[in-house]
Amino acid sequence: MRVLVTSLKGGVGKTTTAVHLAAFLQLRGPTLLVDADPAEGALVWARQGSGLPFEVSTPEEARPKRFEHLVIDTRGHPKGKTLREYGDKADLVVVPTSPGALSLVSLEQFMSELGGLPMRALVTLVPPFPSLDGLRTLNYLRSRRLPHFRVAICRLAAYEKAVVAGTLVQNVNDPRAERAWEDYAAAGRELLELGAEG
Ligand SMILES: Nc1ncnc2c1ncn2[C@@H]1O[C@H](COP(=O)(O)OP(=O)(O)OP(=O)(O)O)[C@@H](O)[C@H]1O
Numbered sequence: 571m572r573v574l575v576t577s578l579k580g581g582v583g584k585t586t587t588a589v590h591l592a593a594f595l596q597l598r599g600p601t602l603l604v605d606a607d608p609a610e611g612a613l614v615w616a617r618q619g620s621g622l623p624f625e626v627s628t629p630e631e632a633r634p635k636r637f638e639h640l641v642i643d644t645r646g647h648p649k650g651k652t653l654r655e656y657g658d659k660a661d662l663v664v665v666p667t668s669p670g671a672l673s674l675v676s677l678e679q680f681m682s683e684l685g686g687l688p689m690r691a692l693v694t695l696v697p698p699f700p701s702l703d704g705l706r707t708l709n710y711l712r713s714r715r716l717p718h719f720r721v722a723i724c725r726l727a728a729y730e731k732a733v734v735a736g737t738l739v740q741n742v743n744d745p746r747a748e749r750a751w752e753d754y755a756a757a758g759r760e761l762l763e764l765g766a767e768g
């Protein structure tokens with residue numbers, strides 16, 4: 571599978587999503603994460619600590635033919651050139667979206683920029699119960715008929731710990747580490763369903 575993770579907004583969980591979807595795909599076959607963000611968030615993540623269980627490379631060094639799965643992480647508000655270069659070849663464009671009205675406005679704007687590319691919004695950074703922000707966001711996406719993942723990713727401190735430790739969220743010392751991974755594993759399974767549909 572080729573998955574492009576991108577969004578108009580910054581700080582919505584693109585790199586976190588790219589890393590954990592790559593980890594999910596790596597369980598099924600060799601996976602390459604291409605860090606197309608000049609800020610190199612994924613490369614920095616991979617370089618520190620215990621490392622990530624898949625290869626991470628710059629766009630220049632990427633040898634995608636050697637891999638079964640490819641995940642591309644971009645900066646917020648990517649250049650049109652980046653979208654064309656990776657979007658046209660992608661099986662799916664994943665657009666992480668945090669809850670909140672402004673996020674949803676930029677999502678709709680971005681979706682029209684993506685034109686006809688196959689895409690799904692992924693609701694991220696969902697505050698814990700009793701907040702209903704996650705459910706509200708999913709309901710909004712449904713009502714607007716915007717394609718989206720059924721799962722929403724919870725906001726959990728374990729993700730920050732994972733960046734600091736340079737590892738995957740399931741490996742950090744946190745009571746909710748496994749819970750955090752389950753969200754991305756569910757997103758990964760949805761990704762495979764889409765792949766199977768062709
Ligand atoms: N589900 C989550 N729960 C808690 N914190 C999260 C979650 N997802 C991401 N974060 C944290 O939020 C911050 C932004 O996440 P991330 O770097 O993945 O976003 P981004 O969209 O790649 O940002 P940028 O646009 O700057 O590249 C990071 O500190 C990350 O650890």
Ligand SMILES: [Mg+2]
Nearest residue numbers: 584585607611
């Ligand atoms: Mg990033």
